[in-house]
Amino acid sequence: MSGIYGVLQTGTQALLAQQKGLEVTGHNIANVNTPGYSRQTVNMQANAPMMTSQGLVGTGVTARDSKRVYDGFVGTQIDNENEDLGKWDAQKTALERVEIIFDESSDSGLNKTMGEFWNAWQDLVNDPSGNVERIALLGSAETLAFELRNTYNKFSPLQADLDISIATTVDQINLKAGEIADLNQKIIEAEGGGSHANDFRDARDSAVKELSSMMDVTTYEESSGNINVSLSDGRSLVNGSNASTLSTMISDSGHRDVVWASDPTVSINSKISGGKLKGWIEVRDVIIPEYKGNMEDLVNGIKGVESTEVVTGAASTLTTGDYFTISSPTADYNVWYNIDGGGGAPGGNEIVVAISAGDTAARVASLTATAIAAEADFDASVTGGATLTIANVVAGDATDSADSGVGTTTEFTITKRIDGGNGINYLHRSGFDQSGTAGGDFFSGTLAGNDFAVDSNISADKIAASGTAAGSPGDNSNAIAIAELQNALMMSTNTTTFDNFYNSMVSDVGNKVRHAGMSYDHHTAMVTHLENYRESISGVSLDEEMVNLIQFQLGYDAAAKLIGTTNEMLQTLINMV
Amino acid sequence: MRVSNKQMVNIVKSDLFRNAEQLLKAQERVATRKLINRPSDDPIGMGKVLDYRKTISSIEQYDNNITSAKNRTEFTDTLLENLHDLVDQAKRMVSEHSNQTDPELRQGAAQQVEGIYAQVLAIANTKYGDAYLFAGHQSDTQPFTDCAAITCGEEADLTDGDYFTLGSGYYVWYDTDGDLGTGDPALAGRTGIQVDVSGLGSAVAVASATMTAIQANPNFTATVPLDDLDKVEIVPNPVSGSYPDVVDVNTGFTTHDTKYVGDSGKTNVIVGEGAQVRINLTGDDIFTGAAVASGTNIFDDLKGLKDALEADPFVTSAVSDLADNLAKGVNQVEGAAVSQSILYRRLETTENHWVKFKDSVVNMLSKIEDADYATAIVELQAQETAYEASLATAAKMFNKKSLIDFL
Numbered sequence: 002m003s004g005i006y007g008v009l010q011t012g013t014q015a016l017l018a019q020q021k022g023l024e025v026t027g028h029n030i031a032n033v034n035t036p037g038y039s040r041q042t043v044n045m046q047a048n049a050p051m052m053t054s055q056g057l058v059g060t061g062v063t064a065r066d067s068k069r070v071y072d073g074f075v076g077t078q079i080d081n082e083n084e085d086l087g088k089w090d091a092q093k094t095a096l097e098r099v100e101i102i103f104d105e106s107s108d109s110g111l112n113k114t115m116g117e118f119w120n121a122w123q124d125l126v127n128d129p130s131g132n133v134e135r136i137a138l139l140g141s142a143e144t145l146a147f148e149l150r151n152t153y154n155k156f157s158p159l160q161a162d163l164d165i166s167i168a169t170t171v172d173q174i175n176l177k178a179g180e181i182a183d184l185n186q187k188i189i190e191a192e193g194g195g196s197h198a199n200d201f202r203d204a205r206d207s208a209v210k211e212l213s214s215m216m217d218v219t220t221y222e223e224s225s226g227n228i229n230v231s232l233s234d235g236r237s238l239v240n241g242s243n244a245s246t247l248s249t250m251i252s253d254s255g256h257r258d259v260v261w262a263s264d265p266t267v268s269i270n271s272k273i274s275g276g277k278l279k280g281w282i283e284v285r286d287v288i289i290p291e292y293k294g295n296m297e298d299l300v301n302g303i304k305g306v307e308s309t310e311v312v313t314g315a316a317s318t319l320t321t322g323d324y325f326t327i328s329s330p331t332a333d334y335n336v337w338y339n340i341d342g343g344g345g346a347p348g349g350n351e352i353v354v355a356i357s358a359g360d361t362a363a364r365v366a367s368l369t370a371t372a373i374a375a376e377a378d379f380d381a382s383v384t385g386g387a388t389l390t391i392a393n394v395v396a397g398d399a400t401d402s403a404d405s406g407v408g409t410t411t412e413f414t415i416t417k418r419i420d421g422g423n424g425i426n427y428l429h430r431s432g433f434d435q436s437g438t439a440g441g442d443f444f445s446g447t448l449a450g451n452d453f454a455v456d457s458n459i460s461a462d463k464i465a466a467s468g469t470a471a472g473s474p475g476d477n478s479n480a481i482a483i484a485e486l487q488n489a490l491m492m493s494t495n496t497t498t499f500d501n502f503y504n505s506m507v508s509d510v511g512n513k514v515r516h517a518g519m520s521y522d523h524h525t526a527m528v529t530h531l532e533n534y535r536e537s538i539s540g541v542s543l544d545e546e547m548v549n550l551i552q553f554q555l556g557y558d559a560a561a562k563l564i565g566t567t568n569e570m571l572q573t574l575i576n577m578v
Numbered sequence: 579m580r581v582s583n584k585q586m587v588n589i590v591k592s593d594l595f596r597n598a599e600q601l602l603k604a605q606e607r608v609a610t611r612k613l614i615n616r617p618s619d620d621p622i623g624m625g626k627v628l629d630y631r632k633t634i635s636s637i638e639q640y641d642n643n644i645t646s647a648k649n650r651t652e653f654t655d656t657l658l659e660n661l662h663d664l665v666d667q668a669k670r671m672v673s674e675h676s677n678q679t680d681p682e683l684r685q686g687a688a689q690q691v692e693g694i695y696a697q698v699l700a701i702a703n704t705k706y707g708d709a710y711l712f713a714g715h716q717s718d719t720q721p722f723t724d725c726a727a728i729t730c731g732e733e734a735d736l737t738d739g740d741y742f743t744l745g746s747g748y749y750v751w752y753d754t755d756g757d758l759g760t761g762d763p764a765l766a767g768r769t770g771i772q773v774d775v776s777g778l779g780s781a782v783a784v785a786s787a788t789m790t791a792i793q794a795n796p797n798f799t800a801t802v803p804l805d806d807l808d809k810v811e812i813v814p815n816p817v818s819g820s821y822p823d824v825v826d827v828n829t830g831f832t833t834h835d836t837k838y839v840g841d842s843g844k845t846n847v848i849v850g851e852g853a854q855v856r857i858n859l860t861g862d863d864i865f866t867g868a869a870v871a872s873g874t875n876i877f878d879d880l881k882g883l884k885d886a887l888e889a890d891p892f893v894t895s896a897v898s899d900l901a902d903n904l905a906k907g908v909n910q911v912e913g914a915a916v917s918q919s920i921l922y923r924r925l926e927t928t929e930n931h932w933v934k935f936k937d938s939v940v941n942m943l944s945k946i947e948d949a950d951y952a953t954a955i956v957e958l959q960a961q962e963t964a965y966e967a968s969l970a971t972a973a974k975m976f977n978k979k980s981l982i983d984f985l
Binding site: 104113117487510512514537542544548 | 579580581582583584585588589592616617618619620621622624625627628629631632635636638639640642643646647707708709710713714715716717718841843844845846847848851852854858980981982985
């Protein structure tokens with residue numbers, strides 16, 4: 002349409018376009034503090050010109066739609082960094098709690114308790130028959146056992162807390178996945194008409210960002226506008242407007258593992274490689290079990306752990322003090338091996354089998370048979386070279402060979418001392434208490450069983466300080482041997498002392514916390530940087546909006562003026578009539 | 579570059595947080611005076627701190643051990659000094675009295691020796707705390723038993739020829755192998771009462787045999803008390819009893835052997851990592867001489883001296899022959915005393931070493947763990963300034979005019 006009405010039409014369109022500009026500016030100003038908001042701009046376009054007799058004449062402006070200013074590449078980068086940040090954030094907070102368990106910064110803690118325990122043995126050395134020293138030793142042994150148990154037991158609540166965090170996070174992931182699926186649908190619907198669903202897209206980007214801080218996800222935007230989200234096991238969490246659900250299950254270790262709700266027995270823990278979930282899972286399933294294991298090793302080292310092991314009876318498979326137990330109706334006997342005159346009886350009724358390094362299984366079997374047969378209760382013989390048969394010879398109980406503990410093969414089930422096995426129990430059994438009886442186990446129980454304690458049979462007078470049998474109250478040689486365990490290389494395959502083993506554990510915790518802290522700081526800096534970059538592109542600048550405001554206001558004023566002027570022109574025309 | 583409002587806010591926020599965190603750390607250092615407040619502050623340092631703490635605790639324990647060993651050694655030393663004086667006195671009496679012609683003076687001397695014997699016995703049975711000092715590992719058993727009442731008279735404890743005397747005229751001696759005369763100590767001028775203990779397995783049987791043998795002599799009445807079957811009580815026969823000085827046999831020293839029932843067990847103390855020193859002397863080291871090269875049994879020598887001084891008729895050589903043995907006894911005690919002073923020196927040297935070493939470990943610990951107060955405070959000031967600066971910047975930024983103010 003040309004002519005004066007055409008000018009009027011142009012003015013109206015200009016008014017609308019400037020108004021649209023003002024609306025968008027207002028929207029931007031209103032959302033200056035909205036997280037994840039991207040500023041929008043109005044897409045104004047000059048209308049197609051008309052061919053008139055005067056040539057091509059412009060027909061004004063149309064505000065097509067508003068578009069958000071957004072750099073998709075930065076968004077993806079932020080998501081990736083967020084996965085790492087989430088992981089280190091979770092690890093840092095969880096490890097800081099582990100660090101508190103090993104509170105050695107003040108002058109208390111396990112390090113000190115262990116020192117006091119060994120010192121108490123030295124006090125006993127100074128006065129091996131002193132009742133005060135014995136009671137004090139018993140007290141410090143109980144304190145040590147308590148502290149070890151106490152420290153160890155602090156790990157489980159921590160793991161349980163992490164379970165809760167993991168379960169809660171899985172719920173949040175489901176929520177976010179649902180949100181994304183919802184938004185996918187809204188965006189498709191809104192953009193079907195060719196416009197841009199700016200705010201929905203912002204909301205969806207925010208949801209993806211939050212999702213990536215919880216676990217590692219891969220996103221892919223389809224040409225339709227859908228975002229598909231999949232996990233690193235390749236399965237899709239969000240597909241168009243459908244969201245799958247994650248859930249948790251109780252694993253064999255008693256903790257919560259992440260699973261697909263549709264496949265509730267298959268843990269996908271190992272597939273998760275980022276986000277808070279990864280951080281928590283790593284602390285709960287790798288780091289804490291490692292420390293628990295270390296604590297157990299420490300206790301086993303102090304105690305001296307024996308394990309039942311099937312060994313072929315050759316001397317090379319035996320260590321002095323290895324033993325097995327056979328029973329007769331009258332008593333249990335510990336049959337133990339003494340290689341080249343070593344020591345270390347397991348205590349109790351014993352049958353000593355003296356063997357030499359290098360003895361073959363056949364020779365060991367033969368020596369064992371001879372030693373056992375010397376005891377009145379038993380008859381033992383060797384057949385077929387190395388097959389040991391033991392039978393009770395007490396009248397009326399000849400069939401009790403089931404108790405013998407030794408099968409009829411060359412393999413003996415022998416209780417062996419494992420790494421560091423020559424701990425306190427071993428030495429304590431080699432000594433004698435105040436009444437001249439061979440000492441029993443000093444510690445019993447395990448940390449895992451929550452029953453690690455001074456053996457219930459140990460009382461002050463039952464502490465075996467003496468190294469010689471029967472009635473040597475002034476003998477302190479066994480107490481010396483035990484006290485010197487403190488400096489013996491008993492841990493990590495005989496390469497370090499108890500104290501150093503524990504100290505390096507504390508150092509290790511410190512290192513891990515430090516490392517997590519540094520990684521957290523690093524990734525925080527990265528995310529801050531990227532966020533700033535994003536803000537500099539997509540963020541709202543009030544100054545800019547002010548300028549726009551004035552710009553659109555002036556435009557609006559001018560358009561109004563155009564209409565006014567046209568109106569006057571029309572009046573003039575009418576008055577002419 | 580575009581600068582959006584949120585960018586400014588974010589930067590202010592992160593700067594404030596960072597500075598606040600550093601300020602907190604600086605404050606903690608000043609408040610606790612420690613550089614390491616948790617393992618992550620300095621993981622390697624923490625390991626060292628724990629190691630040093632353990633070392634200090636061990637040194638303190640070694641110090642305790644050494645102090646208690648020193649006390650014991652000092653105590654032993656005092657006893658050995660007294661013992662030395664006593665044995666030396668007995669040695670001098672040999673030369674003083676070997677030609678003594680006055681029987682009363684000799685009796686007086688004999689009583690003096692008896693007194694010395696009693697004191698030596700008391701020293702030998704000294705307790706340190708609850709434990710007998712010279713008993714080896716048998717620290718709860720009195721190491722030297724005076725066999726006056728023949729309470730330790732198990733056959734196995736007796737050697738052929740062991741004896742005790744009844745007054746100055748009789749001696750009761752034990753024949754362990756039933757070969758009668760062989761082994762008879764036959765001290766000059768005494769009547770022997772032989773007790774055949776061959777094959778007797780218990781102290782009760784020995785006591786009973788002793789009683790029978792003594793009873794057979796008309797001058798004595800001997801009984802085994804019903805409440806103490808391994809003890810013999812002996813009194814002069816009221817009818818023919820002409821030996822009133824026998825009355826004290828139950829309490830005096832009368833057997834040939836003061837028996838050592840301790841053992842040769844060593845008592846070691848820990849004075850350092852893997853370092854032990856032996857701190858005890860046993861009865862065999864000092865008194866019986868059994869553990870010493872060319873040692874002598876001091877009790878035997880004193881007993882012999884007393885017997886020889888009491889003997890009637892008096893034999894000069896019986897006294898003077900003991901001079902050599904007593905001289906050996908003096909040497910034996912001196913040797914023990916020297917070993918104790920060497921031990922004391924060693925303990926002292928070790929103690930000094932630990933004192934110095936502890937000082938340096940405490941220093942090293944302090945260097946790693948303790949915050950230098952001046953540095954910490956200066957750093958706190960610096961952090962405070964930084965924090966205030968970031969606050970001021972923030973305030974400035976938020977107060978700045980925007981375009982709105984000019985429209």
